[in-house]
Amino acid sequence: MTDKTKLAVGQEAIETFGWLRAHRFLLLRRASQAFFLVLFLLGPWFGIWWVKGNLSGSLTFNILPLTDPFIALQGLMAGHWPELTALIGAIIVGAVYALIGGRVYCSWVCPINPVTDGAHWVHDKLGLQKGWQPKRTTRFWVMGMVLVASVATGTIAWEFVNPISMLHRGLIFGMGFAWTFVIAVFLFDVFVSRRGWCGHLCPVGAFYGLLGSKSVVRISAVERAACDDCMDCFAVCPEMQVITPALRGKEGDTPLILSPDCTNCGRCIDVCAMDVFKFTTRFDDTHAPAREQRKRTQPATGASKAA
Structure with missing residues (x-):
């Protein structure tokens, strides 16, 4: 745990990139959800079928x-x-x-x-x-x-x-x-x-x-070596267990989030001030070196934000 875990979730990203950049995928998801909903409601509400x-x-x-x-x-x-x-x-x-x-x-x-x-x-x-x-x-x-x-x-x-x-x-x-x-x-x-x-x-x-267990589109913790342990990604992820293998992996382990539980919501990308995460494909074999000689605390027991 670091002093940055005391900040509000996403605050560091907002200060670094601005509010809009720190919520871009959340806003895009809401726009997407509204778009599909409106498409189905155009007919019953306005007669546009x-x-x-x-x-x-x-x-x-x-x-x-x-x-x-x-x-x-x-x-x-x-x-x-x-x-x-x-x-x-x-x-x-x-x-x-x-x-x-x-x-x-x-x-x-x-x-x-x-x-x-x-x-x-x-x-x-x-x-x-x-x-x-x-x-x-x-x-x-x-x-x-x-x-x-x-x-x-x-x-x-x-x-x-x-x-x-x-x-x-x-x-x-x-x-x-x-x-x-x-x-x-x-x-x-x-x-x-x-x-x-x-x-x-x-x-x-x-x-x-x-x-979608073998889907092409994936999120990768490609810059996991830059992680500052703020724990914001764990706090916002609806399936936080999918992050650990990619972010906390040993050197040589894939940084790709391959779990089918991942919803590809992109919130981990939004709130990360260190730009650790990005959208990519499952064929992206980029391996950023993990931090060496460091014991990491598991999110379920060591992070107040994720709890």
Whole structure:
């Protein structure tokens, strides 16, 4: 731990680069999330039907079909072979996320992400403890149960409780029962489990993590030798466990963050005043020398910001 851990998260980057530079990827993500949401709302709200449907399945300009591959998988498990357009749409979406990183969906597209980010902000402002922290593998068990439920009921089971779909319905049709699920996710992350929904329970995130496990786009701690141990990257990362192998690796270890849990949100790049991180590809074999002869403290026990 250094004196810089006493600064507010991201303050050093703001002083070094300015507020806009220190929030660039956060702002881009919010713009991206708003863009996709508005595309789907143009039709119901203004009668501009460039895109019909929602994130589960849509048709753009009456030409391009896009289908959530997790929805398509549930349909297949339920015994329903999708129409050709839906199958093509699932292949297109699956291929894109397999290439750029499956959990990019979670941080750049999913409308629940601002909800859980807001919950995390409230959680920190209230100074609450981490709360219940189920194992991160729990979301894979939830995903498995969803698929089993689809087989047993012959339905796309997750859509009955999917907060993403519920949020869309709430925005289109107004306040109603659908908002209960969204509010429940918010309250769960504030009072029950810090970053609990996206980090531990959401089966959609689990599926997209598997889908993008070999994706090309990655973040690299290429300048990890310059790390000043401010711990800001751990504090802002929604999946902080992915940083340690890349940042704390020994000399010769890859600085690439290769874990499929990484959402490629870019916040570690934003808040790092030392420019340690950058977007690159999994084929980038640049190896910055790690600090030698130095014992590093693990973020879970040694950093007040990450705690």
